[in-house]
Amino acid sequence: MTYAKTAAFTQEQQQLARVAKALAHPARVAIIQFLASKQTCISGDIAAELPLSRTTVSQHLQELKALDLIRGEIDGLTVCYCLNTELLQQVYQQFTSFFIEATTGPACGPADACAC
Amino acid sequence: MTYAKTAAFTQEQQQLARVAKALAHPARVAIIQFLASKQTCISGDIAAELPLSRTTVSQHLQELKALDLIRGEIDGLTVCYCLNTELLQQVYQQFTSFFIEATTGPACGPADACAC
DNA sequence: ATATTATGTCGTATATTTGCGACATACTTC
DNA sequence: GAAGTATGTCGCAAATATACGACATAATAT
Numbered sequence A, B: 001m002t003y004a005k006t007a008a009f010t011q012e013q014q015q016l017a018r019v020a021k022a023l024a025h026p027a028r029v030a031i032i033q034f035l036a037s038k039q040t041c042i043s044g045d046i047a048a049e050l051p052l053s054r055t056t057v058s059q060h061l062q063e064l065k066a067l068d069l070i071r072g073e074i075d076g077l078t079v080c081y082c083l084n085t086e087l088l089q090q091v092y093q094q095f096t097s098f099f100i101e102a103t104t105g106p107a108c109g110p111a112d113a114c115a116c
Numbered sequence C: 001a002t003a004t005t006a007t008g009t010c011g012t013a014t015a016t017t018t019g020c021g022a023c024a025t026a027c028t029t030c
Numbered sequence D: 001g002a003a004g005t006a007t008g009t010c011g012c013a014a015a016t017a018t019a020c021g022a023c024a025t026a027a028t029a030t
Helices: A011-022 A026-037 A044-049 A054-066 A085-103 B011-022 B026-037 B044-049 B054-066 B085-103
Strands: A070-075 A078-083 B070-075 B078-083
Touching: A011 A085, A011 B011, A011 B026, A026 A044, A026 A054, A026 A070, A026 A078, A026 B011, A026 B085, A044 A054, A044 A078, A054 A070, A085 B026, A085 B085, B011 B085, B026 B044, B026 B054, B026 B070, B026 B078, B044 B054, B044 B078, B054 B070
Parallel strands: none
Antiparallel strands: A070 A078, B070 B078
16 A cells, blocks of 8 residues: 655755755746846845846745845845855755765666666 | 846756756655665655655656656566666756855855845 | 556645735935 | 835735545556
């Protein structure tokens, strides 16, 4: 019958999935790249750079902010968004570990199928 | 009014987002780790290792297979799943580029907010 | 041929994501 | 204070993701 174990997923798996989800939309990838490219921590006229409405961009920003991947500080009338490079570096490490683990295991043959 | 540019997202952004989405669920992260850990390219009794029904696991497997991150070859009664390490390595490169770009740009101060 | 086993697919229900217009808030300027 | 600007939040609609039971398929074993 192959019934499931009740053991839930590990914290690591959940954390990786959470961050992956944050990057799972081109708009959020674009936002991070945009923030990384700008000298100044440019405010939410990020919206002007994306094919999305201001509202939608704002939501994406909130999602990234919820994970603390980016930060926003109110500066008078505008909001100054910028990357949390410290956290991004940590996340980078997590992804690196994961990919190294994944790329050093047993694999399929180069072209087509399994060499089990 | 700040209206949007119609320029869509780049291929790179879409590709990264697509892979990130594949990793955006703990079950799929767990599946990849499981395949990486096993000497043999174990079949779909991966389900027995996860707190999910066989049907659901099958769907997650299909999603990973759709992106070619994993491959499955029918071996009589069982299906032999294994990682596409070549593609995973490529994807790893893409993520690396992204994170390096993201971690070398302008950032917030270490503890709290922007130093704009 | 029938039963058993390992898988995949279909249909369906629920939850989450995505996107946006309309409004609220808050600061600046006149 | 009134007008204007930059933002965020609410409410809704459409699309997608998640999960699973029930059925279909296909190979193996009896």
